[in-house]
Amino acid sequence: MTMADFASDLRAEDVPETARTVLRRSFVDTMGVTAIGSTTELAGITRKTASALFGAGSGGAARILMHGDRVSPAGAAMAGAFTIDSVDAHDGTTPNKGHAGSAVFPALLAVADAMRSQGEQISGPDFLVWLAIAYETAYRAGQVQHATCADYHTSGAWTAVGVAIAAARMLGCDRDRIRHAAGIGEYHGPRSPMMRCIDFPTMLRDGVGWGAPSGVTAAYLAREGFTGAPALTCEGTDADPYWQDLGDGWCLVDHTHYKAYPCCRWAHPALDAVRDLMRSHNLRHERIDRVRIRTFHYATRLAGHEPQSPDELAYAIAFPVATMIVRGRMGSAELRAEILSDPDILRISRRTELIDDPDLTAKSVDRRWAQVTLTDVDGRDYASEARAPRGDREAPLSDAEISEKFHAFADPVLTPERAGRLEDLAGRFDRLSATEFGDLMDLCLEPAAGCTASAERTAAANAF
Secondary structure: HHHHHHHHOHHHHOHHHHHHHHHHHHHHHHHHHHOOOHOOOOOOHHHHHHHHHHOOOOOOOOOOOOOOEEHHHHHHHHHHHHHHHHHOOOOOOOEEEEEEEHHHHHHHHHHHHHHHHHOOOOOOHHHHOOOOOHHHHHHHHHHHHHHOOOOOOHHHHHHHHEEEEEEHHOOOOOEEEHHHHHHHHHHOOOHHHOHHHHOOOOOOOHHHHHHHHHHOOOOOOOOHOOOOOOOOOOOOOOOOHHHOOEEEEEHHHHHHHOOOOOOOHHHHHHHHHHHHHHHHHHHHHHHEEEEEEEEOHHOOOOOOOOOOEEEEEHOOOOOHHHHHHHHOOOOOOOOHHHHHHOOOHHHHHHEEEEOOOOOHHHOOOOOOOEEEEEEEEEEEEEEEEEEOOOOOOOOOOOOHHHHHHHHHHHHHHHOOHHHHHHHHOOOOHOOHHHHHHHHHHHHHHOOOOOOOOOOOOOOOOOOO
């Protein structure tokens, strides 16, 4: 089955229960991250920029996620993607070393909201089809890109393709125009170098802030007859091996993971190892003298012994691991600004060594690996086994853990009542009527409790 056939012909009944389960979990998980992300400085900047530069036009007005201001679909996709990406806790795909949901959800919700503003009715099964198309094609395009491009590009590069394909389907494009949308999205998607943001962490993040609007814009261009096919990540000899089982196999089922901690996934195996070591040996942070983390090459470049900003903390290993040692957790409460100057955490972070381990680098093609050794003040070592992080399909987070994470992020921002309603509807979105799905969209797009769409909200207690 070709990409264009899949995108054009997929129906809700074609999406298996295994894929539906992943997409329900991703909906809930992503909206929790959106809630806490909406309180960040990064989100505020991009909302103001979207309002200044992306006014709504004849394509319909779309609301910015959890803020409510009405802009163009591209503007809402841009601001929404940056909002989600501002807290590094959203779902991901290990083979692509990146994330789809942070681009797909804000983009598709923006286009859907613009469609609703022009009188179209959208049901849960409708959105299920579009979401499945976006995730599945983005994952496959990303695998092709990683296999054929020398540079390691951000998720924005390949999510632009999946967003373009799904949005083109949303806009009623035929097979030919879906192909052109994919090509436009691929060509104009941000080929931003990921390791630049690893080495120099800033608000640039994972590129989805431009991948999402690039994909949305590509779909609208294709609808009007703009050409751009073929997308080389979807068609041709190099792409064929990654698309052969399309329609039968589901990459989104096999490769989607969820984060237990709000920081780069590459830090997670060390965080899990430290958590278990501290608990199993009943250790106290005052007794820890130094930490050695053996891990894969890319991860050693995160370092982050003394982060000065939320962005530097997000792309760090030493400081989050030290936080786990001192506080026994790395969660929403650890996103407060004052943590960056905590003397106990800084002491251990400065005493943490990251070791580039060739064997773990080789093992980390499919999963991320690390091994941790803690040394106490008496010189005694406590060593973990080398391990991959929780959250992958082999060691999934439970529904209860996803729910707990969602409420930790969302309740202080949305109120527990609104968060509970959002979780309930998002957790069964694929079965909602048009009226119920409209309610879900309002919960995702309207401003947080006590805020107005025209005023920037103050930071929630659990956020920077």
